[in-house]
Amino acid sequence: MQADTYADGPAPFDPRALAALVDGTMAGVGVLDTGLRFLYVNRALERLNGIPAAEHLGRTVSEVLPGVDAREDMLRAVLADGKPREITSSGFTAAAATVRRYWHGAYHRLEFDGRVVGVAGIVLEIMTSDKGQRELEQARRHLNLLDTAAARIGTTLDMDTTCAELVDLVVPGLADLATVEVFPPDVAPPVRPAPPGVLRLRRAALRAVPALRDELDGFGLTGEYIDYQEGAAVQRCLAVNQPVVENLTTDEQLVRSAPGPERLAAYRALGMHSAVIVPVTVRSGPLGILGLIRAGDSPVFTDEDVVIARELAGRAAVDLDHARRYAHEHTIALELQRSLLSEPRPPHPHIEIATRYLPADRSVMVGGDWFDVIPLRDGRHLKAMGDVMGHGVEAAVAMSHYRSLLRMLADDELPPHRILEQLDRMVERSGLDRAATCLLAVVDRIGGACEVASAGHLPPVLIDPRAGARVCEEMTVGPPLGTGLGGYRTTMVEFDPGTVLFLYTDGLVERRGEDIDASVDRLRELTLPAGGSLERLLDDVLERFGPGAEDDIAVLASRTRPTGEEPDPAQAGPA
Template sequence: MVVVDRDGLVSHWSTGARRLFGAAKEEAIGRAAVDLLPVSGALPEEDETTSYGRLASYDGLGPDLETSLDGRLSYPAAGRARLTVPGGEREAIPLQGRRRVDVLWWAYPLVGPGRERLLVLAADAAGFGPDDPDSSNEDAAVERIAPGFALHTDFPGAEELAGRLPEILPSMSVGESARIVAQVLELGYPVLEFSQNDRVPVTPDWGVARRAERKARREHVARALAEGRSAPADLVDEVEDLEYAAVRERLEFLNDVSGRIGTSLDLSRTIIEVSKAVVPRFTDVAGTYLREQVVAGEGFPDGVPDTTTMWHRVALEHTDEPGRWDDVVPVGEAMPFPAHTPFFQCMTSGEPVLVPRISEQMGHAIASQFEKRDIRPLITGRSMLIVPLKARNVVLGFMILLRHPERVEFNDMDRVTGAELAARAGLVLDNARMYTYQESVAETLQDSMLPHIPPRMAGCDIATRYLPGTLLGRVGGDWFDSVKLPGARTALVVGDVMGHGLNSAAMMGQLRTAVQTMAALDLPPAQLLRKLDDLAQRLGDTYLATCLYAVYDPIAGELHLANAGHIPPVLVRADGGRSELLDLPTGAPIGVGGVPFESVRVRVEPGDRLVMCTDGLVEVRGEDIGVGLATLCESAAHPAASMDDACDTIIRALNTRGGRKDDVALLMARLNGIEPDDVAEWRLRPDPAEVGRARAVVREQVHEWGAARLADSAELMVSELVTNAVRHSHGRPVALRLVRGDTLLCEVDDDDHELPNLLSAGPEDAVGRGLRVVSMLAREWGASRTGAGKTVWFELTLPRR
């Protein structure tokens, strides 16, 4: 490549020009181009200087058609000539004398404010056979040829060559190919530039010939210096140029790899990216092994790995025929490596291990690790480089890189390149590992914080949804819960701790536990929120949360609700499907203190649905919350085949709006109620004689409900509970109630506030066996205080109806 300025003097002379024309850079710069190059037909004569002025109006792709054919200046100009130049071997040390070269050349105008006016490209045309100029003519003149084989010229064979143009273009779209060919053929000038990205299967050292060439020049320079003579300056320059090119190409390779890996924090995807980044450009086979704990997203002990460390093969990329490696070394296999293997040396030292060629002996030693599988044909004779994948001085895994036997073997420069590649890949993998670990911790924390609510409670069906506000944390302060209460009642809770992240999740866990505990004491809703507010103030100033607490009584058909700064719930009526926001006293958030809480009672019918959610579902930044509440009401009223479908309908309607950043907790309860025929109640006098009556009415009722096989157990347990109630009663009647739902529930109420304890009764003890019998026979049992005393209850599993 040569650049000529406006005065016709050479201003740039490349290394290739020096080798082709025999003139050193110092000799060429500043000389007239016509003395060095066959471009006299491309340069203006003295009276044609105005033609250069016309070049300023060109569009950058070439001159207009009129100027190209005006007979005086034709750009781009091209030709072929045989020249006599200073002698020298084409790929070795320049020698004295002169030699003949056959040159193809092209000249292009440069448009711009600088002094450069002509770009000349020249190529060695030796070996083109019959198309060479007549070698007998020592003074062969420039042979003019048409640029781009334009159809409007008289160039022989133009039609045939034009038909072959699409074949030599790289793979591209039909439209792009047609545009390029049309421009070349119709306008008569070439396309100067287009972009095409392809993965080229070459080594960063870029080939045997180039490596041998660089090695020969380096050895000649070293030999000259050893003999006490100076090496030719141009040869030293060539050696430096080649070394510089090799380093630059390796840096470009590493930069390209760095851009290919780490596009996500997904560990599996990162592993695949690392493997594909080096095949086939750097190696032909790449196997990636990671420590077992890295794959599992766990931590691992300090210190170097040992022979017991399990390594998982997580990826295998190769250029062999499909399936050749899959059965022998399948992805997903885990294995340890003995101390005598190069793999163990790499993982314990943390340094690359280079094996120029795998001998038969080494191939046999490696193959011994694979039971009933012979991998020797796959590895023997190949060059192997093992590089550690480490980050923060911890070895996470290693990569086994293999090259085909016919490919140049790995060398020390490849070892350095591989180490740098592994260092970058190790850091990316460690980031993905840490993200996977933190994500696992966050999900575990969130799962432990949020309850797994059964889909059916006494008299109601429940469905829930939780959506994290961001993929980064996956934990937040939103929660929902349900608590079984005496009297077949169910407490429904939705709350939202202000803030995000782990701190909010920790606060949420404490508040949720407190609500569970106080709900089990059967505190009225307003009183429960009052106690929760007191607790939050004792825990600290940062504990602020909203909370909506509702108690559903399926026998009475009633909701008892209290609100602490939360958005109101939606009640969807079964009759007509209309929905409404319940008008509740808002109250202040939990943790503010000094604000009273009020509760309200709402009558409900079987089939009504209660929808409770956090504000993250309905609130969008920059939008009035009333819009979200209206959308919630509308979507909640939409008919659905199941409770899960109804929840999904609400989520789709509200979560598709942009701008949501907060967590979302959604709880929906279908209030089925309990029919009067499924409830039986009796009042018993605090008299021991009533125990027999209690046994009789329970046996009769259980038989009437078609659960005769439960009669004996129910009768025995009722006898124990009523006996205790009569014994500890202070004079008020004892209440006995049976409720048939998914289970058979039995409750005994008395006016004693002392809760019974499960005792260990000895052979001589007269008391302490009643609750032991209940705990062994019942599906579930419990006791809780009430306003008038206490309730002791048990459940038995009913046979399917």
Template sequence: MDDLMDDLMDGECECGLLRRIIEETLAPVVMLDERLRYLYVNPAWVRVSGVPAAAYLGRPLGEVLPDVSWPDDVLLKVLEDGQPREATFTGTTRVPSHLGRRLWRGVFHRLKTRDRGLAVCGIGVEVSNLGRYLDDLENAHQRLALLDLAATRIGTTLDIETTCTELADFLAPSMADVAAVGTVEDEFCGTPAPGMLRLRKTALSAPQELRWHLRHLGGPDEYLDLPRTSVTRRCMDTGRPWLGNLATDELIEKVTVDPERVRIFRAAGVHSVLVVPLPTAGRCVGVVILGRAGASAPFSEDDVVTAQGLAGRAAVAIDSARRYTREHTMALELQRALLSEPGSPHAGVEVATRYLPSGRSALVGGDWYDSLALPGGRTLLVMGDVMGHGFQAAVTMSQYRSLLRTVAASDMPVDDILGEVDRRVAHIGLDRVATCLLVLMDPQAGICTAASAGHLPPLAVHPGGTSEMLWLPAGPPLGAELGDYESVTVPTEPGTVLLLYTDGLVEQRGTDIDTRLRALTELQLPTESPLEAMLDALLARLAHGAHEDDVALLAARQRPN
């Protein structure tokens, strides 16, 4: 090797300065012959590789360090045309490194020796830290992209099961081969044993070949009771994830709490498990269990961080769906309780009603209807709609309903009833306005008198099926403190059906309401049929699929003498 150095440096540096530079530099230097066999390595490369210099001489490039990927094609081009080139080579040497697979950037030159022909000399610098930084940066970008994508895929509805299914389907296959979601069950049949936390098995996602093995994972019971000693329970109690890469059967059983489930996991080829809680500000609403199977790599720390980010976002959506479901159920039960006891019309008037809650995208509203018997054989029909949705709207609706019943008992004209209710609403301080339609049927006189507080007009369906709107002066909503209501009286022939409704029947996003009202008048409804059948026909023809707002209907008709 000394002869080679002397040969290369002959006539260039009598003091040996160049030799000292190459021998003492911290940058690895290698020289190769035309067949890419080692001619020389400097001490820096010996320290990096962990292989003595003498073990390199005469041996092919890839033989000494088989785990290093050399750019052979680049080296051959340098030997061929003499143009210097840069290249990257990676791998592991015999010297352990916390960086794992290492990365070098080298520049290669062609040299000519007096007696040995052509040679290629490479000088490199390790850039493993830079490479790792770039890898970390790319991984961070990928995590952010995954979280952004999850925001559009998870929590698209206010339904708990749908949200959990979206979460499981997103995690498998984006992060795992198997994804299971369990939610804390607040209301359930039976009582768990003391100290147990009951989870509801809400969603499971896996490819078809694994799903066949996992088909019995749920078992006959839809619930799973977790003792305090289980890994899953501890994750939920502490809010911290648990990682079991290449886990033993004993470790997996601490997650599944059942030896039979361990057997099912193993049959599916699951070798690594990651448990991530679903935390919110108030409590943990559930847990996600991820599994990697077959040839899939174990979970990395980056996977844990990403799963925690996804779980945090999903937990907010699940908690919102839970609170929505609770409020929606309470409001719906209150509304149904109130609407299930409408006032009784006179015996000579037939009444039918319908109430349809809105689709799952909106909370229950404040729609109500009523029918009240008044002196002289008259019947007052009421249809109202409180502004807003949710439990508070339903409570306010009950206050309007009771107030209107009280005022109507005084037997005022319909326009005066609306005015008095408007004044009393301001006095008691209700914070939501309401539209309201009153129609006073007087079968003995053959007339009806109507007044509107910002509500849609009633529809008169005449015998034979033709319909017309009874257009009324549009007074201000109740609670606006503006008063000034007007009534209109029209004759009604026997057999005419008066239809009162809320805006959920005719309002449709992207369609002008006048178009929908015209469509309502153009319906040929079976007036000779029972009113129940008539309302069924109306809803079948006009209310297709899930509607955006609650629909309340009230149909009234004079009974034949």
């Protein structure tokens, strides 16, 4: 360094004058060595950092100020190329540990006798306005809401869960209270009709900050049906498919925004003063609304708040539409399957039958499992257990198709393998693209033997009260129905009177990571004493094998009573 030059020539350098200048300035001044360790800190920088000067010396910037983005990469660049740089940094210091601060600094390289000895910096704090800080923090909150929406909304195919995820996201970040209200599903049980001109929605989700939770009873709770009068904010929002923003400073404004005048007291108790109603819509039409409310000391909604609310509602609408479609299809399929799986009527007073159907223990579509019992001539009867591949309405409809064809073919008094052959050909010609497994068993009138044939289905189990259970491994298993391959065979199976014939679908035994033969082999452990309840047997089977099932389960148990034995209503299934 060299002394300043004056008009009369060079002035002698006085270090004390330089120290007085540096220590007296309001700008923070610091000198770092080539390792970016502090060599000197003036009083202003000491105050800015909130750390005594002595605690700076010999330590790097990141060691002294771990909460500050000091841009050490830029400082190293100054050392490397000697070009001065202006650097803006921000962070938290001991002088204000909870408030983010911003600094602007000018840095240049120090050289002595041609040797680089360090970096000198002059730093000024940038004072942003309170309004600017609030806007910056609000922008950060909004960005965070949008960033987390994809991960937090639509985690399931349940509409109410999706609605709850939406209100959980926006409270308290965007509102003090939030609701999602949806149109009742068209497959739900009917509700009382709404009066003319009234819009009825179901409140699917509600969330409020803790300070408002004690006042929610009069506001309306989750699960209620809310009637909105003509001219209410919700009706106006859905009529134009645009957000409605209201500052509710008078009773007249509150009543206009409410479902009806009776809610005025509840709205006043909440202290609500600003509301935004946002439509939740998809291309096919409106699904409902997202309602946001601010109360007490919270600021009114801004235009940016409304933009963010609409963006979140739009994202949630896609997930809600998926959930609505799933619920619609699931309900139809379930009702169809229930109607088709009505309890079979015993073909003869001396035949006992018990059945169960258990959906998989998770939110999946119902499957195509079915069972049937069909009376034949000469006291015989046909038992069937089948499983259409796939899930949903299509599988349930295909199951109905299979069952109808089977009943028609059973009237021809054919042996089981011939029924399967004709059923296979008919399904192939019909164009039905759902294959199915099926097990048929024709039981003679005294119940001492049966003819069985399988189209890709698992073998039945015979439960003898004295000898225990055995799996009918001797039968031949043909290909599933719908392939057109044929090749089915009938096997005669004999058993003692009182033996239970147990049929099931693969959901009962199939487990991930386990060989199916080992799974079926566990059915040999089934027991039932003479005269034991078939209903209780199936309860025990499902309790033991049902947990952990990944597919639907259908089971059927039957037996023939000895001739002359009167039926016991407590033992038999419903007629």
